[in-house]
Amino acid sequence: MTVSEGRRVLWLTLAAHMLLAAVVATAVSVLITVGVWRYAEDDARRSVETTGRQVAAAVLAPMSVRNFLRLDELARGDLRGRIWPFLQAGTVQRVKVFQVQGALATVVFSDEPRAEGLSGRLDSQIATRMAVDDVLVQPAPDDAEHRYEAGLPGSRMEVFFGFRDADGNDMRMELYLPVDVGATTRQTAMVLLPTVLIGLAAITAAGVPLSVTLARRLQRDRAALRAAREYGLAASELARRDLARRLHDGIIPDLAGVGLLLQRAQLTEQPWPRHREFLDRAQHLLAGEVRQLRSLLTELLPADPVGQDIETALRGLAVRIRESEVPGPGPMVDIAASGLGPLDEQRAIILYRAAGELLRNAFRHAHSHTVHIRVAATDAATVTMTVADDGVGFTLPLPHRAGHIGLRLVQHLVEDNRGRFTMTSTPGAGTTAAVSLPRAAAPPSG
Structure with a gap:
């Protein structure tokens, strides 16, 4: 990752982190405000009911001794005075x-x-609830029947009490008590919100390093995946060109020569020994091209099961890679496998591919004299392969160069199969890679 890319990731991460924090803070503020509002409403109901009962206790007794259907001005004045x-x-x-x-x-x-x-008509719900409860509290409605209350300041709630007057008439006393749910909500929210928002700000600040670390790791993983794709495409193109070159320069001309020899043998008027000479040369060329084609196919995937004899398969792989990667004799490759027995074919193929990539890396970049490959059973359930060279080495972690993308692919391949890939290297002191795998593949899930 370049410096400019690192800064871009940092700023994008901080922006996303702050945006998420703002969204969370807004959502929390709204939820707290709604909760405080509902609490303020409930508290107002409780307060109104308590106050209403206190007022009723003071005025209901003198009201119940009056006949409200025959109130005179003296009685009305007395009630208003109370x-x-x-x-x-x-x-x-x-x-x-x-x-x-x-x-x-x-x-x-x-x-x-x-x-x-x-x-006016008595609301059926009020009538039902009054029949059950001795007191009923509800917000005061805004309608024509309450037009004389519309000019009163603030908001209010109604409190109903049922009683019978002196002649046994069914009466209801209705009290309008002031409430201020909005003011209670604001006051409570002003106490709670600063504390909550300061806490969220502290959590946001504490989470910035983690977000930046995760974002950078994700960016590195994306870069590695992108490089792996590019490497895979490049490797596929190189393999295609190499196969085309080998077919064009060797196999196809030789097969064409075989055709010419057979044609010449068919047209020549010379005696049988001359025919036999042409046919022997054609047979020799065909045998050589068959061997080359088999070699090409084996480089793509070994023809024989690898798990039956991993040591022999690796020896053949080392010979083919040396021939294709090194013009001269190249490094000496020492291969030994012990205490294995037959391996699960899937596990063996993974070791085979990992060894191929590690050998190519050693031949291309390490400038080593000797490469040692050892395959052994670590325990009854694990097999380990080490590939060590005495080349130039490098400084870990793996540098982001095209020559090392194959090693990352090896690491992902091994880890995807419940294995472990480790590498140690020191500049000037060579490199050692270790691949550990379970002896058997994981059972299918489900």
Whole structure:
């Protein structure tokens, strides 16, 4: 990863981190505000009910000795005098007493004289709930029946109490008590939100290094995957060109020569010994080309099962890689396998491919004199292969160069099969790679 790419990843990560933190902070603030609002509503109901009961305890007793259907001005003045201290203190904003006759409710007394005589249908839910509870609390509606309460300051709730007057008439006392849910919500939120947001800010700041580390690791993994794809495409192209070159320069001309020899043998008028000479030369050329074709196929995938004799398979692989990678004799390759017995073919193929990539890397880059390959059973369930060379070595971790992408592919291949790939190297002191695999493949899931 270049410096500019690193800075870009850093800024993008910080921007995403801050955006996520802002979204979380907003969501938490909204949830806290909604929760505080609901709590403030519940608290207002409890407070209104408590206050309503206190007012009712003071005024219901003198009300129950009155006949509200025959109230004179003296009785009305007495009742208004009893409720006046609560109105003056702001504890109560309005008082109504209405008579219930079936579904009809008629106001028979109020501190607002204009409301007396107004009638309306009694809400069925209120009637049902009043039949069950001795007190009912609900928000004051905004409708024509409550037009005289619309001019009162702030918001309010209604508290209903049922009682019977002196003549046994079914009556309801309705108190309007002020509430301020919004102010309670704001005050509570102003206490809670700063603490919560400071905590979120601290968590966000503490999470920045982790986010940056994860983002950089993800960027490195993406770069490695991109390089692996590019390496795979390049390797495929090189393999295709190498096969085309070997077919064009060797096998195809020789096969064409065989055709010419056979044609010449067919057309010549010379005696049989001359025919035999042509046929022997054609047979010799065909045998050589068959061997080359078999060699090409074996380089792609060994013809014989690798797991039966991994040592022999690796020796053949080393010979073919030396011939294709090194113009001269090349490094000496020492191969030994011990205590193995037959291996699971899938495990053996993975070792075979890993050894091929490690040998190519040693031949191309290490400038080594000797490469040692050892395959042995670590225990009853694990087999380990080590490939060690005495070349130039390098500084770990693996440098991001094309020549080492194959080693990353080996690492991913091994790890994908529940194995472990390790490498140790020191500049000037060679490189040792170790591949450990379970002896058997993982059973299919499900």
